[in-house]
Amino acid sequence: DAKTTQPTSMDCAEGRAANLPCNHSTISGNEYVYWYRQIHSQGPQYIIHGLKNNETNEMASLIITEDRKSSTLILPHATLRDTAVYYCIVRVVGGTSYGKLTFGQGTILTVHP
Amino acid sequence: KAGVTQTPRYLIKTRGQQVTLSCSPISGHRSVSWYQQTPGQGLQFLFEYFSETQRNKGNFPGRFSGRQFSNSRSEMNVSTLELGDSALYLCASSLRGRTGANVLTFGAGSRLTVL
Numbered sequence: 001d002a003k004t005t006q007p008t009s010m011d012c013a014e015g016r017a018a019n020l021p022c023n024h025s026t027i028s029g030n031e032y033v034y035w036y037r038q039i040h041s042q043g044p045q046y047i048i049h050g051l052k053n054n055e056t057n058e059m060a061s062l063i064i065t066e067d068r069k070s071s072t073l074i075l076p077h078a079t080l081r082d083t084a085v086y087y088c089i090v091r092v093v094g095g096t097s098y099g100k101l102t103f104g105q106g107t108i109l110t111v112h113p
Numbered sequence: 114k115a116g117v118t119q120t121p122r123y124l125i126k127t128r129g130q131q132v133t134l135s136c137s138p139i140s141g142h143r144s145v146s147w148y149q150q151t152p153g154q155g156l157q158f159l160f161e162y163f164s165e166t167q168r169n170k171g172n173f174p175g176r177f178s179g180r181q182f183s184n185s186r187s188e189m190n191v192s193t194l195e196l197g198d199s200a201l202y203l204c205a206s207s208l209r210g211r212t213g214a215n216v217l218t219f220g221a222g223s224r225l226t227v228l
Binding site: 036041042043044045046049087093098099100101102103104105106 | 117144145146148155156157158161163168169171201203205207215216217218219220221222
């Protein structure tokens, strides 16, 4: 799986959009970008994933650059409950590594009142 | 539907003992993966089971083992516990489909303290 680089920490005001960047310059053509988050002392939670098109769901939007070397997770209206560690992961879908995710250090997002 | 259930949630053991942790996946999910999370090493993949067979294994010593039953429930065992085994152990289940994304759903974890 390709390596990812994320900022160690970020702050965001409640109600504002939180934009979390991720660099994955060595991503290959068959690798997807996934985002998970982990709220303190809980298991990681899936947020969103994409291959090359922008994606949106009820939780967030994922913007992937045209060259696919970086992406941004957008939480449109951050709340205090969005304070968590956010992990950007790139991985091949299918193959033999279904259940294996390689987690980096992630970005600690702190949402302030 | 019910999520991934892990038991026990908390346990304390002493060095040299062994421990067994249990994971019940989401109904219909046949793949179960295990992860260890420590402050120093972060989240690390232990192993994955599918249809009662280990499919992937991370870089952990042989003291760490697991199995999966015919109903997809899984257990992991750590023998001869060391202080460094103190961690949050997370289980995740997925459909392990041939196409499309394979999203993992994690349980709340079992927090092991080794004294």
